[in-house]
Amino acid sequence: MQFIDFDQLASREVLRDLARNPFDLTSEGALSEQRLKKYVCRSAGFDLLYATQRIDDSVLDALQQMADEAGLIEKFAAMKKGDVLNFIEGFESENRQVLHTACRDLFNTALCPEATEAAREELDKLQVFLNTIKDGELVNSRGQTFTSIIQVGIGGSDLGPRALALALKPFAVEGRSAHFIANVDPDDAAEVLGQVDLSRTLVNVVSKSGTTLETLTNEILVREALESRGLDPARHMIAVTGKGSPMDDPSRYLASFYMYDYIGGRYSATSMVGGVTLGFLLGYEGFMAILKGANKADIAAESPDIRENISLLMAMLGIWNHNLLAYATCAVLPYSQALSRFPAHLQQCDMESNGKSVTRYGALVAYKTGPVIWGEPGTNGQHAFYQLLHQGTEIVPAEFIGFRKSQYGRDVEVEGTTSQQKLLANLLAQSIALAAGKPNDNPVRSFSGNRPNSILIADRLTPETLGALLAVYENRIAFQGFCWNINSFDQEGVQLGKVLAKKILSHMQGDSGKTAQEKGGNSIEHVLLNVAKIN
């Protein structure tokens, strides 16, 4: 396998020439029926409508050339079968496999059998565990069934599972709910603990290292809350952690599940990190449907033709917008309230993966890597930040996500159309308005257009569709990282802050004899002025 820096790719020169004069979406008849029909990519149960990007066939051909030249499909295949791809050459690095795809590679011959076997083992344990709840064998000390689960985790152990649980509420087992505590802010835990009947609640503590400070602190907070209500934590608490971590102590937990070293936190939603809470919420079959969808998308991502492979095409269009047209950010705009936290998950998954400055060879990159990813669900966003999308001086490439049908099916017809139709009409209208613009003699009412965007659309947001959507984005991120020749699978950038926070906390420990409130109050100025010493 060859690792070539992005600025050494011959196709980059071709694209640079093409970027001097990108397709003009505002010209007369630009958005023709022919163009709209042509630039549609169907794969993994989704259609990507991308006629509203500033591309034409020559750009697509050059992006194809780049994908080939950088060996994106080859590297993706190598990743799936277990090659060590989390590395930097010539320097100490994690040097690990990257195998989140393996934990959903359950439906055909597994590409990396050991990894999939390990995943299957945990899934079997999960199924047995969930059955004991379903069958009424596992109950609380009063003989009542469990109705809620609280996941205590942060970052990768929180955002993905949270976004998925929120999105799939309509598919929950009747009477069950899922909650999340992440922030070390004590108000976060207090808020969640006030929402549930703790006596009927399972608490799922998730930390790969078993040493995440926020999570351990919140675990203690929750244990105290259980005890203060006369409940035995060992009858309520579950652990998801790495084998051999300080949390790998089955005597303290009702059940323990493992997450493996080859799965990064931000890619772990389809491992036990998501499995326990989503399995409780949706039932075992519901979680399996997520894995099924993700696996389908993983398979679809193997096609070398960018016109046939949604993940790869989205990756290359992203590079066109970010590196060639020089747009700093990318907005993810789901027209689905259920996906309200999906942009936050992607923000982590993408920015933690590709917010890097050194190549595979440890050299500083001479080009842009990952953009800022942000977004909110539509139509809400239309009444918020879309003003800037349409008329601002920052051009923001937008990725719309939509579904032909609603989840609940409850709807109302107003003025001859349903709410779901209004949602879709707005999605389409925004896509076209951003691309085509509209001149006006009044400059305040003039729209310059040429603001690139695409629409990712599926039939209905189900567990399987969501699994596919998750994997489409995970794979897009991997493709972009390969193309920039960076390591998308470590996160050394979070270390310095952690080290400094520890040092500051050791200074704060000096404040003994004060109340908790006083400590917080006095410390900040005191500590700040000692920064020079601390740093």
Place this chain on the structure above:
Amino acid sequence: MQFIDFDQLASREVLRDLARNPFDLTSEGALSEQRLKKYVCRSAGFDLLYATQRIDDSVLDALQQMADEAGLIEKFAAMKKGDVLNFIEGFESENRQVLHTACRDLFNTALCPEATEAAREELDKLQVFLNTIKDGELVNSRGQTFTSIIQVGIGGSDLGPRALALALKPFAVEGRSAHFIANVDPDDAAEVLGQVDLSRTLVNVVSKSGTTLETLTNEILVREALESRGLDPARHMIAVTGKGSPMDDPSRYLASFYMYDYIGGRYSATSMVGGVTLGFLLGYEGFMAILKGANKADIAAESPDIRENISLLMAMLGIWNHNLLAYATCAVLPYSQALSRFPAHLQQCDMESNGKSVTRYGALVAYKTGPVIWGEPGTNGQHAFYQLLHQGTEIVPAEFIGFRKSQYGRDVEVEGTTSQQKLLANLLAQSIALAAGKPNDNPVRSFSGNRPNSILIADRLTPETLGALLAVYENRIAFQGFCWNINSFDQEGVQLGKVLAKKILSHMQGDSGKTAQEKGGNSIEHVLLNVAKIN
């Protein structure tokens, strides 16, 4: 009053020279005790610690010169006393006053007496209304008190009130809760309606024009839900709207409150748009405390000295980072779970205000206006996108927000420090790590630093503090708009999408005789291919 384009300001040239060699935060001893003590601005109950910006005294002097030259304080004062500042010269525009500050100008001699008088009238109505609930005069058809309120609105009628209600839950009147429906996505309403006991719920419909499609649709959805449970909507529904709007029909509502033409949606949280729901949730005195805090911040924002005026200083530091150092975005990072939706509100308030491309004279701007505003609460974000903040190729100026004490006061001591201390330690650590960086022989573990940020800190997040925080940001936005010589108070950029959505919907109406689900399903491809005709 003189309106000068940003690129015509003499101080801009001074700043441009200074920007060639901005202060190096990574140099030996840069973050000295002296510097950390010096660059602190105290106003409006907040401290802004800004030693971690790439500035020195000459930059501050030039920013002061710019603020003076552009007449920012003069324009702000004119806005508060009712000058018409929502205008574009020479072209048709809204031509209105901008008087959101007037609805909290209740504690001294009002600067714009008519506007404040109108606000007071509505406040008096609100107080009477809330008293009838408190005293048990206003009850449901079964004689029970109301325990929940649902606000139905979108954009400005949603984000601000929602962010505030979420942030102030610990201050809620016992037993009361507030909920929000915004999205036209029917799943949004279905979800909220499933959470409350409708028989004890007030429904507060908020639309200035009384014609917002999403809100009217959701109003109908909620009316139907009430009726299907045998409840009379007229005993549950409240309206907040403009005088004379189609919703100004007291016969259909239990109570009606007015919002005035001189208050833009995104600035309306301190008007009745926020007042009814926040007043129900927090009690009348709680809402008044928000107004009190906002008013204090409005007064503090009158100081012409950027070193003494937090809103003005934040505005000028933002311009330094965005226009001079050329950073495209700005992250707002509250270290407070309670402020989880505050960045989304600011995103709207800022981007809808300053995402503009024409000057006060209707000419295309030749410089950057508003940046992309985004963010999530810490410490969560640390485990998500901070990798890019520390080591990415996009430099993201960060605005941290923190509080010395927690809201709930429930806390736990782990390893000798409380959760609140950990939260603050992390905030400080991030600020320093981003600014100072840290070299390492292993390039993957090297931190380049010089990533500008500041910390806005107050004692505790109370209604009054939050009111002040809201106003600090509103005023920052106004100052920046004045400095760029744009109109921060219209939103013409949202019109084209609205017009197109209407056209698309009229096409969809043709799909009669199909079920609601089929309509959504069939329309999208059909409609897309008719785009040329529609547009």
